[in-house]
Amino acid sequence: MSETRTVDAVITGRVQGVGYRAWTQHQAQLHGLTGHVRNRDDGAVAATFSGPAEAVSVMLKACEAGPRGARVEAVAVTDRPGPETFPAFEIRGT
Structure with missing residues (x-):
């Protein structure tokens, strides 16, 4: 069984207004990850991913x-x- 890894990521650049959160949710679900993603007030996107380390x-x-x-x-x-365990991967408000 693979080791579980949980990370926080802050993605900067042109990442708001381009569907980044919806894309992240879809990708995370494809990889079997749980956690969440949200826009930050500073223009970045913040995400937490939890699941198999790979x-x-x-x-x-x-x-x-x-x-x-x-x-x-x-x-x-x-x-x-x-x-950490999360029930699913969700998009959260700012």
């Missing part, structure tokens, strides 16, 4: 490109100290 790594790599129309400048990742 799937989280693949998701973070995908976030570097994002959906069509996005222009990602950086993805800052912080590992959480312990795995």
Whole structure:
């Protein structure tokens, strides 16, 4: 069984108004991840991903490109100290 990894990611660049949150939710569900994504007031997108370590790594790599129309400048990742469980992957308000 794969180790569970939970991370917080802050994605900066042109990531609001391009469908980034909906794309992130779809990608996370495809990879079997739980967590959430939201827009931040500063123009960035914040996400929490939890699931098998390999799937989280693949998701973070995908976030570097994002959906069509996005222009990602950086993805800052912080590992959480312990795995967390979320019921699903959801889009949250700002």
